[in-house]
Every structure is written in C-alpha cells, then in structure tokens.
Amino acid sequence: MGHYPSSTSVEIMQNRPSLRLHIPEPVARPGDAPAFDRSLIPEPGDTRRPETTSAEADMRDLPFGLVRVLDDSGEASGPWNPKLPTETLLAGLRAMLLTRAFDERLFRAHRQGKTSFYMKSTGEEAIGAAQSLFLDRDDMCFPTYRVLSWLMARNYPLIDLCNQIFSNEKDPLKGRQLPILYSARDYGFYSLSGNVGSRFGHAVGWAMASAFKGGQSIALAYIGEGTTAEGDFHEALTFASVYRAPVILCVTNNQWAISSFSGIAGADETTFAAKALAYGLPGLRVDGNDFLAVWAATEWAAERARMNLGATLIELYTYRASGHSTSDDPTKYRPADEAEAWPLGDPVERLKTHMIGLGLWDEDRHAALQAELDAEVRAAVKEAEAVGTLGKSKPSVKEMFEGVFKDPDWRVVEQRRELGI
Amino acid sequence: MPTMNMIQALNSALDVMLTEDPNTLIFGEDVGYFGGVFRVTDGLQKKHGLTRCFDAPISEGGIVATAIGMGAFGLRPIPEIQFADYILPAFDQLVSEAARLRYRSNGEFWAPITVRSPYGGGIFGGQTHSQSPEAIFAHITGLKTVIPSNPYDAKGLLIASIEDDDPVIFLEPKRLYNGPFDGRHEQALKTWAGDPMAEVPAGRYTVPLGKAAIVREGTEATVLAYGTMVHVALAGIEDSGVDAELIDLRSIVPLDVDAIVASVKKTGRCVILHEASRFGGFGGELSALVQERCFYHLKSAVQRVAGWDTPYPHAFEWDYFPGPARLAAALKRTMED
Numbered sequence: 084m085g086h087y088p089s090s091t092s093v094e095i096m097q098n099r100p101s102l103r104l105h106i107p108e109p110v111a112r113p114g115d116a117p118a119f120d121r122s123l124i125p126e127p128g129d130t131r132r133p134e135t136t137s138a139e140a141d142m143r144d145l146p147f148g149l150v151r152v153l154d155d156s157g158e159a160s161g162p163w164n165p166k167l168p169t170e171t172l173l174a175g176l177r178a179m180l181l182t183r184a185f186d187e188r189l190f191r192a193h194r195q196g197k198t199s200f201y202m203k204s205t206g207e208e209a210i211g212a213a214q215s216l217f218l219d220r221d222d223m224c225f226p227t228y229r230v231l232s233w234l235m236a237r238n239y240p241l242i243d244l245c246n247q248i249f250s251n252e253k254d255p256l257k258g259r260q261l262p263i264l265y266s267a268r269d270y271g272f273y274s275l276s277g278n279v280g281s282r283f284g285h286a287v288g289w290a291m292a293s294a295f296k297g298g299q300s301i302a303l304a305y306i307g308e309g310t311t312a313e314g315d316f317h318e319a320l321t322f323a324s325v326y327r328a329p330v331i332l333c334v335t336n337n338q339w340a341i342s343s344f345s346g347i348a349g350a351d352e353t354t355f356a357a358k359a360l361a362y363g364l365p366g367l368r369v370d371g372n373d374f375l376a377v378w379a380a381t382e383w384a385a386e387r388a389r390m391n392l393g394a395t396l397i398e399l400y401t402y403r404a405s406g407h408s409t410s411d412d413p414t415k416y417r418p419a420d421e422a423e424a425w426p427l428g429d430p431v432e433r434l435k436t437h438m439i440g441l442g443l444w445d446e447d448r449h450a451a452l453q454a455e456l457d458a459e460v461r462a463a464v465k466e467a468e469a470v471g472t473l474g475k476s477k478p479s480v481k482e483m484f485e486g487v488f489k490d491p492d493w494r495v496v497e498q499r500r501e502l503g504i
Numbered sequence: 505m506p507t508m509n510m511i512q513a514l515n516s517a518l519d520v521m522l523t524e525d526p527n528t529l530i531f532g533e534d535v536g537y538f539g540g541v542f543r544v545t546d547g548l549q550k551k552h553g554l555t556r557c558f559d560a561p562i563s564e565g566g567i568v569a570t571a572i573g574m575g576a577f578g579l580r581p582i583p584e585i586q587f588a589d590y591i592l593p594a595f596d597q598l599v600s601e602a603a604r605l606r607y608r609s610n611g612e613f614w615a616p617i618t619v620r621s622p623y624g625g626g627i628f629g630g631q632t633h634s635q636s637p638e639a640i641f642a643h644i645t646g647l648k649t650v651i652p653s654n655p656y657d658a659k660g661l662l663i664a665s666i667e668d669d670d671p672v673i674f675l676e677p678k679r680l681y682n683g684p685f686d687g688r689h690e691q692a693l694k695t696w697a698g699d700p701m702a703e704v705p706a707g708r709y710t711v712p713l714g715k716a717a718i719v720r721e722g723t724e725a726t727v728l729a730y731g732t733m734v735h736v737a738l739a740g741i742e743d744s745g746v747d748a749e750l751i752d753l754r755s756i757v758p759l760d761v762d763a764i765v766a767s768v769k770k771t772g773r774c775v776i777l778h779e780a781s782r783f784g785g786f787g788g789e790l791s792a793l794v795q796e797r798c799f800y801h802l803k804s805a806v807q808r809v810a811g812w813d814t815p816y817p818h819a820f821e822w823d824y825f826p827g828p829a830r831l832a833a834a835l836k837r838t839m840e841d
C-alpha cells in the first residue's frame with residue numbers, strides 16, 4: 084500500500100474542531116407549544132408572477148417566495164389572482180367538503196371494523212380539487228394516497244369508493260388492492276401503489292409519450308415531501324428536465340411523513356421548490372391551503388407545458404391536519420394543537436370566507452351543502468354495507484388468480500384448480 | 505426470567521447492543537423519537553441519545569448505502585426498513601455492494617450491517633405490506649438471511665446478526681410480533697404470555713446463525729419451515745395425524761443442511777412450507793438439496809406448500825395464506841405415495 088505525504092501539519096490538525104453528527108429535530112414535540120418559526124410565509128402579492136414564457140434562469144427567486152392569493156381575511160389580491168367564475172368556486176368548495184365528509188365517515192368505518200385501513204387528507208383538500216377541476220379530462224394525474232379530492236371534483240361514484248374500501252363483492256379492483264389505493268383511468272387518476280414515490284417517473288414517461296405522439300395532453304404527478312428523499316423523485320426531475328416533458332411535478336409538503344418532520348427530508352436546509360434549481364426547472368412554492376393559489380400556479384405551469392416549455396416543480400405548502408393513517412396517533416410525536424396553530428389555516432374555511440366576502444355564499448347555504456353531502460356519503464356507505472364489509476363479502480376467489488398476466492399461465496391455472504375454484 | 509413478546513425481545517437485543525458496543529447505531533424511517541411503526545425501537549433514542557437511534561429520510565437505497573459506508577468505516581449499523589416490501593429500492597445496494605464489498609476488495613472493506621425489516625402476511629396488509637422476499641436474498645451470495653419464529657430466538661439471533669461481520673437481512677415475522685399465530689385466523693388472538701419461548705433473559709446471549717431447531721420430533725415425515733410458518737406447521741401436523749418432525753430453519757443463509765439431511769434420512773419424507781409464492785421460492789432450493797442429498801432415503805416426492813403465484817391479494821388473505829389445512833393435506837398426500 085502506498086503512503087501519501089500529508090499536507091496537513093500537526094498544528095492545523097490540533098486546531099480543528101471535532102466532527103459531530105447532526106440529527107435534525109423539530110421545533111416542537113408533544114407538550115411543547117406549537118411553533119412555525121422556521122416557516123417562510125410572505126404575504127399575498129409579495130411573490131411575483133413572471134410571464135409564462137420567461138426563461139427559467141430569470142425566475143430563480145420563485146422557489147423562495149410563496150404564491151398566495153387569499154389573505155388571512157379571505158380577500159383575493161395580487162398578480163396570481165385567477166379571478167374564477169362563481170360556478171368554479173362552488174365546484175371547488177363542494178369537492179373539498181365532500182372529501183372531508185367522506186374521510187370522516189370512512190375513518191369511522193375503520194374503527195367499526197368495516198375495513199382494514201383508511202387514510203384521510205384533512206387540510207389538504209384544496210390541492211386535488213383545484214388541479215382536478217383545472218386540468219383537461221384527457222390529462223393524467225399520478226396521485227398519492229392523499230388526493231381523494233381529485234376524484235371528488237370529477238364526481239367519481241361514491242359507491243365505487245366504498246366498495247373498494249370494504250373489499251366487497253362489488254370492489255372495482257376485485258379485492259386485489261389495499262383500501263384507498265384506487266385506480267380510475269376514466270377520471271384521469273393513475274393506479275396507486277403502496278410504495279411511495281414509485282410512480283413519479285411514470286408521469287414523466289406519460290408526458291414524454293404524449294409529446295412523442297404529438298398529442299395535446301399533459302401529466303401531473305404528486306409526491307409527499309418526505310418521499311422527495313427517494314431516488315424516484317430525483318430521477319423524474321432529471322428526465323423531465325432533459326426531455327422537456329410536458330408534466331407538472333407537485334410536492335405536497337404537509338410537513339410530516341408519518342412521525343418524521345420535514346427536516347428529515349431536508350426542509351431545514353432549503354425549500355422543496357428549490358430542488359428544481361439544480362435541474363434547471365422552474366420551481367414554484369405555493370400556499371397549498373389556498374384554492375385560488377393552487378389553481379393559479381397549476382394554470383401557469385400547464386401553460387408552459389402546453390407551449391413545449393417543459394416541466395415545472397410545484398411545492399404545495401400545507402399541513403397534515405390528521406394522523407398519517409388509521410394506524411397512527413400523531414399526539415405521540417407532535418403537539419396535539421399544532422394543526423390549529425398552523426398559520427395558513429384550513430382550506431375549506433378559507434375558500435368559504437372568500438365566497439362569503441364576495442357575497443356569493445353564506446353560513447346557511449354552507450350548512451345546507453354540508454348536510455346534503457353528508458347525506459350523500461351516508462347513502463353510499465349504506466349501499467356498500469348492504470353488499471358487505473371486509474370479511475363479510477368479497478369478490479369471487481377466482482379473481483385472486485386473474486390479471487397476473489393478460490393470459491393466465493399454467494401455474495395459476497393449476498393452482499386455481501388445487502384450490503377447487 | 506422476564507416474559508417478552510417479540511417486539512420487546514427485539515427491543516431488548518437492540519438495547520443490549522447499544523449499551524455494550526459504542527459502534528452500533530440504529531436508523532430508519534420513524535425509528536427515532538417515535539420508536540418505529542411497530543415500536544421495536546421504542547425508548548432507545550431517549551435512553552441512548554440522538555445519534556444512536558435516529559430518523560432517516562424516506563430513501564431505502566440511501567439508508568442501506570449510508571449503512572454500508574458506516575460499516576466500512578468500522579461501525580455496526582442496524583438500519584431498519586419499515587416493511588420488507590420496501591427493501592426493493594435498496595436492492596442494488598444490497599446485491600451489488602453489501603454482498604460483494606469484502607470479495608471484490610480482497611478483504612480491505614466489508615459491511616457488517618444488519619438490516620432489520622418486518623415481513624410476511626396475515627395482517628390484511630395487501631400487496632405491499634405482506635410479502636416474503638427471503639428467496640431473492642438467499643439467491644445473492646454474500647448476504648445472510650435470518651428469520652426468527654419466537655421472542656427467545658429473535659433476541660439471540662438479532663444479537664448474533666449484529667455481531668456478525670457480514671451483511672445480514674433480518675426478517676421479522678410481523679404477524680408474530682404480539683403473539684404466536686398458527687393460521688387459524690377465526691380463533692381469538694393469542695399473546696406470547698405463558699409460551700416458554702417468550703421467556704427471554706434480560707442480558708446478552710446469542711442464538712448462533714446457521715443452526716436449525718427441531719421444534720417437534722417425529723418419525724414419518726420432515727416439515728421444513730421458518731418464521732410464522734413454524735406455528736402454522738405445528739397446527740397442520742396436529743391436524744394431519746402424521747407423526748412429522750418439524751424443523752425451524754431460523755436462518756436460511758447460512759443454512760443448517762446437516763439438520764435437514766439427518767431428519768429426512770430418518771423420516772424418508774419431506775414437506776416444505778413457506779408464505780412466499782411458490783415458483784422460484786426458497787422451497788425450490790430446499791427441495792433440490794433434499795433430493796440431491798437424501799435421494800435413496802426418500803419414500804415419496806418432496807412436497808412444497810406455499811403462497812400462490814400471484815401478488816399478495818388484500819381481500820383474499822386467507823385464500824392466499826398457506827394455512828394448516830393445506831399443510832395437513834400435503835402431509836397426507838406424502839404418506840400415500
């Protein structure tokens with residue numbers, strides 16, 4: 084073995100500090116007062132809206148701003164205000180409220196033993212609702228498990244959701260998939276998997292295919308902020324950048340990944356939108372609890388994609404107001420009142436306040452809509468319960484052997500016979 | 505002696521190693537402050553400090569890669585992968601790096617890491633919280649694969665794995681964490697309380713890797729199993745009325761081939777049971793070994809009972825899961841030949 088002459092004198096070495104391993108920790112744990120001191124939250128109007136044709140090099144400040152439209156009093160202002168017609172605001176509010184009503188009831192159904200698993204998206208409903216309403220019917224979204232509002236905005240039948248969650252005889256996915264990992268191609272909703280992150284690159288491939296075919300449709304993908312640590316995220320950004328894929332890549336930064344705060348995904352060092360910089364992609368940081376801001380940012384990114392200007396990375400800054408899933412108790416690792424202290428509030432309340440301010444809405448109509456949607460959900464749950472809940476009804480066991488390949492091979496044929504079905 | 509469930513036994517093993525060896529450290533998704541989604545690392549950060557047990561970014565490839573780097577430096581990292589289904593993003597690191605570092609550097613570098621991960625079905629976890637990937641690791645030369653079936657073994661095997669100088673994949677049967685499970689899913693849940701294998705010494709001890717356990721002695725057939733299936737096998741043997749010998753392999757690499765051969769030579773029949781799907785499963789390797797080494801002692805063809813060759817299906821948990829009835833049928837079949 085060779086010996087290398089050292090350029091470091093003993094004296095210098097003696098003056099060096101000892102190295103120490105840094106482990107990030109959140110500001111507040113259970114028992115502490117919630118704190119969002121590290122959150123970067125400019126006012127609406129502070130973050131400029133460049134022309135959609137601008138060069139990426141001219142907008143490297145955007146990942147450190149925050150696209151906002153609604154202020155704390157529910158008033159819309161600033162360059163990003165999309166000035167939406169009343170029916171769009173109403174459709175958004177309805178999709179969000181429906182998502183919330185559905186989440187509440189189905190979460191309870193899990194407690195009652197009717198399903199094995201459920202995940203809520205409480206506090207994050209504006210994201211899927213705005214983007215689903217904005218994008219075209221033949222655009223494709225590559226969801227995470229936390230964008231139910233995408234389907235709600237497109238009136239996906241509630242009964243099909245319930246049957247899937249109960250894994251019963253009428254489950255549209257034939258009992259093969261875990262509850263809530265839906266697939267709904269006709270609704271622009273790509274098949275979900277239990278592995279986080281693994282479809283982020285599919286969205287880029289889908290968009291590349293659309294460009295290859297000279298088509299019109301674009302793709303949109305979601306990934307949780309925790310999951311940006313996976314290679315899938317970085318690989319997708321590379322391909323999106325290299326091939327100028329017509330895709331909108333969204334990080335839903337709800338600040339928690341099960342029990343891990345966003346610092347474990349690098350949030351203490353920079354923003355998630357700023358990850359775009361190294362790939363030469365525009366990066367927008369957006370108030371994810373502001374329906375109008377989400378809409379406006381998506382419109383901006385979609386326009387670029389449709390003009391062959393390539394991909395945009397959008398960080399949707401929000402807060403996971405509920406537990407991670409039915410298997411989680413968030414009071415074990417974060418202050419119980421953290422959700423209430425979150426400065427960007429609740430997306431439903433904010434849109435509602437905005438609409439009331441415009442004279443388009445009032446408390447009575449809101450309560451009536453809530454009651455109507457709750458009744459809709461209740462009816463769907465009841466209908467699905469009549470088919471059966473987990474363990475009480477299931478698709479034919481034959482379905483277990485279907486769909487492994489397009490045409491079954493001898494193994495599944497023999498094994499089906501062995502099981503006597 | 506304290507009674508522990510498997511979670512407590514594993515926690516105790518980790519606690520012992522953090523206490524005794526300053527070069528050990530634990531990291532993985534949600535293992536730090538929270539103590540892991542299955543609570544296996546509960547309290548360890550508080551007791552041993554932030555740098556001894558901490559949260560990792562959601563990047564299984566990154567977790568295993570950095571563990572290898574730490575191991576090469578001289579530490580003994582004990583990373584956790586939250587579910588065995590999520591080891592796959594780290595597969596290249598395990599196969600091309602951890603498994604070969606010693607060989608390709610002629611012993612200059614090696615990776616004494618122990619990758620813990622809950623595996624297996626029986627919990628309605630669907631496709632990606634239920635799989636049994638042991639065969640794909642067994643196929644990789646340079647990796648050891650260890651699978652305990654009870655709290656006592658879990659602690660002893662985990663300490664032995666951590667102290668081992670080669671990379672170990674330590675698969676924890678999650679269905680056994682809180683109690684034994686024999687596949688009779690309609691029966692009330694059992695806990696480990698009162699089970700002799702739940703009597704776990706508080707201090708350090710090891711169960712050597714590569715040493716199978718004879719769980720039940722018998723004369724008419726040999727059943728080979730590991731993990732959850734050890735308990736299913738006992739129930740299946742009982743149902744079949746066949747006087748079968750049950751071997752718990754405890755580690756599939758290193759494999760206690762002597763124990764297998766001795767038993768099959770004695771009984772003349774062999775049935776292999778695993779949860780993983782059948783084609784290309786570890787049962788194929790076991791069957792070939794038995795056939796190669798015991799051919800003239802075999803009175804009937806080696807039988808395999810395994811998961812079907814489909815992904816793990818959520819609603820069909822109990823149609824897929826190879827329960828005692830399927831083992832009993834195979835035992836009866838093997839006696840007819």
Ligand SMILES: Cc1ncc(C[n+]2csc(CCOP(=O)(O)OP(=O)(O)O)c2C)c(N)n1
Binds near residue numbers: 229308310311339
């Ligand atoms: C590849 C993979 N690793 C780990 C997990 C376990 N897991 C499920 S959700 C989750 C946290 C994800 O957090 P984030 O990306 O922030 O999404 P959020 O749940 O906050 O929406 C983890 C670690 C998984 N499903 N897949």
Ligand SMILES: [Mg+2]
Binds near residue numbers: 308309337338339340
């Ligand atoms: Mg998150």
